[in-house]
Amino acid sequence: xxxxxxxxxxxxxxxxxxxxxxxxxxxxxxxxxxxxxxxxxxxxxxxxxxxxxxxxxxxxxxxxxxxxxxxxxxxxxxxxxxxxxxxxxxxxxxxxxxxxxxxxxxxxxxxxxxxxxxxxxxxxxxxxxxxxxxxxxxxxxxxxxxxxxxxxxxxxxxxxxxxxxxxxxxxxxxxxxxxxxxxxxxxxxxxxxxxxxxxxxxxxxxxxxxxxxxxxxxxxxxxxxxxxxxxxxxxxxxxxxxxxxxxxxxxxxxxxxxxxxx
Amino acid sequence: xxxxxxxxxxxxxxxxxxxxxxxxxxxxxxxxxxxxxxxxxxxxxxxxxxxxxxxxxxxxxxxxxxxxxxxxxxxxxxxxxxxxxxxxxxxxxxxxxxxxxxxxxxxxxxxxxxxxxxxxxxxxxxxxxxxxxxxxxxxxxxxxxxxxxxxxxxxxxxxxxxxxxxxxxxxxxxxxxxxxxxxxxxxxxxxxxxxxxxxxxxxxxxxxxxxxxxxxxxxxxxxxxxxxxxxxxxxxxxxxxxxxxxxxxxxxxxxxxxxxxxxxxxxxxxxxxxxxxxxxxxxxxxxxxxxxxxxxxxxxxxxxxxxxxxxxxxxxxxxxxxxxxxxxxxxxxxxxxxxxxxxxxxxxxxxxxxxxxxxxxxxxxxxxxxxxxxxxxxxxxxxxxxxxxxxxxxxxxxxxxxxxxxxxxxxxxxxxxxxxxxxx
Numbered sequence: 001x002x003x004x005x006x007x008x009x010x011x012x013x014x015x016x017x018x019x020x021x022x023x024x025x026x027x028x029x030x031x032x033x034x035x036x037x038x039x040x041x042x043x044x045x046x047x048x049x050x051x052x053x054x055x056x057x058x059x060x061x062x063x064x065x066x067x068x069x070x071x072x073x074x075x076x077x078x079x080x081x082x083x084x085x086x087x088x089x090x091x092x093x094x095x096x097x098x099x100x101x102x103x104x105x106x107x108x109x110x111x112x113x114x115x116x117x118x119x120x121x122x123x124x125x126x127x128x129x130x131x132x133x134x135x136x137x138x139x140x141x142x143x144x145x146x147x148x149x150x151x152x153x154x155x156x157x158x159x160x161x162x163x164x165x166x167x168x169x170x171x172x173x174x175x176x177x178x179x180x181x182x183x184x185x186x187x188x189x190x191x192x193x194x195x196x197x198x199x200x201x202x203x204x205x206x207x208x209x210x211x212x213x214x215x216x217x218x219x220x221x222x223x224x225x226x227x228x229x230x231x232x233x234x235x236x237x238x239x240x241x242x243x244x245x246x247x248x249x250x251x252x253x254x255x256x257x258x259x260x261x262x
Numbered sequence: 263x264x265x266x267x268x269x270x271x272x273x274x275x276x277x278x279x280x281x282x283x284x285x286x287x288x289x290x291x292x293x294x295x296x297x298x299x300x301x302x303x304x305x306x307x308x309x310x311x312x313x314x315x316x317x318x319x320x321x322x323x324x325x326x327x328x329x330x331x332x333x334x335x336x337x338x339x340x341x342x343x344x345x346x347x348x349x350x351x352x353x354x355x356x357x358x359x360x361x362x363x364x365x366x367x368x369x370x371x372x373x374x375x376x377x378x379x380x381x382x383x384x385x386x387x388x389x390x391x392x393x394x395x396x397x398x399x400x401x402x403x404x405x406x407x408x409x410x411x412x413x414x415x416x417x418x419x420x421x422x423x424x425x426x427x428x429x430x431x432x433x434x435x436x437x438x439x440x441x442x443x444x445x446x447x448x449x450x451x452x453x454x455x456x457x458x459x460x461x462x463x464x465x466x467x468x469x470x471x472x473x474x475x476x477x478x479x480x481x482x483x484x485x486x487x488x489x490x491x492x493x494x495x496x497x498x499x500x501x502x503x504x505x506x507x508x509x510x511x512x513x514x515x516x517x518x519x520x521x522x523x524x525x526x527x528x529x530x531x532x533x534x535x536x537x538x539x540x541x542x543x544x545x546x547x548x549x550x551x552x553x554x555x556x557x558x559x560x561x562x563x564x565x566x567x568x569x570x571x572x573x574x575x576x577x578x579x580x581x582x583x584x585x586x587x588x589x590x591x592x593x594x595x596x597x598x599x600x601x602x603x604x605x606x607x608x609x610x611x612x613x614x615x616x617x618x619x620x621x622x623x624x625x626x627x628x629x630x631x632x633x634x635x636x637x638x639x640x641x642x643x644x645x646x647x648x649x650x651x652x653x654x655x656x657x658x659x660x661x662x663x664x665x666x667x668x669x670x671x672x673x674x675x676x677x678x679x680x681x682x683x684x685x686x
Contacts, residue, residue: 090479
């Protein structure tokens with residue numbers, strides 16, 4: 001018995017930055033995984049005491065119930081403007097927004113674009129599940145072509161409803177964006193890679209470089225009318241066709257490489 | 263350069279007179295005087311978007327804030343500006359935002375969130391003609407918007423209305439103090455004339471003391487996390503939050519009402535006017551008195567809370583009330599509510615950027631005088647407020663029967679007192 005205790009090693013536990021509270025998210029929702037990644041990094045990088053999060057309108061507005069740091073709740077779409085105000089007023093703070101695709105890529109397009117234009121030193125954690133989950137599953141700017149939602153009941157048709165918006169690619173061309181990447185939570189390997197992207201984005205902010213954004217492709221089984229397992233398979237096989245996963249730009253690394261070569 | 267300063271904008275502004283060197287008045291444009299007053303009041307961050315007739319305010323901040331190491335951002339829209347203000351003010355920073363009417367409409371959403379989240383901040387509206395794109399001339403047609411709620415929900419925002427540049431300078435500092443005292447956004451309602459006119463200002467500024475309220479977001483270092491929020495999904499929670507807000511608004515109404523009376527002692531007709539309209543009225547009063555017509559002025563300085571009780575008292579001595587506004591008639595509704603029909607109320611309003619002339623106001627006062635009877639001192643009536651029995655104490659003393667309630671004593675299945683709510 002003594003021997004057992006001595007050799008027991010804890011390999012998995014709730015991160016300190018994650019509150020011990022059941023989430024309100026639906027079964028199979030990706031927010032739980034992404035919250036955990038954020039909390040793990042806040043712990044590993046010892047960021048929690050200086051963190052101010054910006055919660056945005058959507059299912060994840062209650063992120064402050066689960067991430068145990070200071071939070072300000074933003075009006076719908078305005079998280080990037082709110083984060084700009086926070087970061088400028090407190091240059092020593094670590095600041096991130098946690099936004100869905102309706103919030104960031106539809107109603108908040110102007111705010112995210114101009115925060116990126118100014119190279120604001122915060123990190124946008126952009127959770128893209130291609131649907132308005134909180135309001136009952138309406139079409140989002142990121143909804144796939146042909147995808148049925150409650151407001152595109154016969155499927156999204158490009159001629160009537162436009163195309164899915166690759167906003168992270170659009171932002172990546174701006175010189176104020178120091179880091180832009182798209183990850184996914186479709187399988188454990190992807191989750192690990194998404195965490196590395198988040199870590200890099202946080203490092204870029206801590207280095208005092210410009211704006212950083214990590215888009216994370218996520219699921220909405222209820223909105224998609226799928227089981228959690230089906231939704232993960234859909235994410236892995238279909239969603240990534242429209243939204244390829246990978247690092248879009250890392251200007252901080254590029255600048256350091258250039259400096260190293262010179 | 264539109265300002266004649268004896269200090270360069272970059273120099274430290276004079277803040278107090280000494281015995282040897284009294285502070286000389288300097289000529290300042292309203293927009294720039296308000297901007298400098300905010301800087302001297304300790305404004306940490308400014309967010310704005312260009313719009314006439316307040317652009318000089320933004321330009322002043324663009325020059326001064328960076329040289330002081332403070333935050334200035336020209337936002338991509340008024341929507342973004344007010345939300346940057348929300349973020350910065352949520353960290354406990356002293357924040358100023360300014361705009362003009364169409365821009366204020368875009369900020370309405372943000373004002374609702376700031377009020378709901380109880381985040382202090384000062385917003386200056388240099389009003390222009392509306393509706394729509396309207397004109398760039400002076401106007402007071404945003405009175406409803408400012409005092410009755412810009413955005414959605416049950417909330418109020420203190421509104422200060424300066425009628426001189428010197429008063430505006432003082433009210434900027436006062437606005438920060440009130441905003442922080444009550445954790446609320448505060449609005450300064452100026453207009454195109456107030457923004458553009460140049461007047462002598464004695465550059466003695468006030469810096470309200472700073473106190474930590476224990477709610478500011480600074481990072482949860484050695485303390486539990488704090489959340490600045492407006493979402494309360496449980497109806498019980500939201501009602502409790504709203505009742506707390508209403509409690510706060512009642513306190514503000516009790517303590518923060520401001521107004522000024524001019525030439526009221528012997529007046530038969532009182533003009534009610536604020537801001538630029540009050541400036542016109544002042545000239546009109548001089549002219550009317552030269553013609554033998556005894557006119558005075560009741561000038562609200564807080565538009566919310568409106569000086570209702572004070573106006574009611576003044577009006578009881580008047581033959582007529584003439585409301586002068588740069589609008590089709592907005593404040594006149596609050597005037598009528600305050601006076602409750604006891605004194606005739608007339609309106610003289612111009613819109614669209616037109617400003618009434620003193621002659622027009624004299625004519626309006628004369629017409630009001632001619633069509634009304636002299637005010638008679640009234641004997642105390644049974645219906646007068648002072649003699650009216652307080653229904654709450656009646657219920658406590660004599661039960662509902664004392665109120666004339668016909669049935670059995672009502673039994674309320676509620677934690678809330680419905681009578682208290684009705685009489686709040």
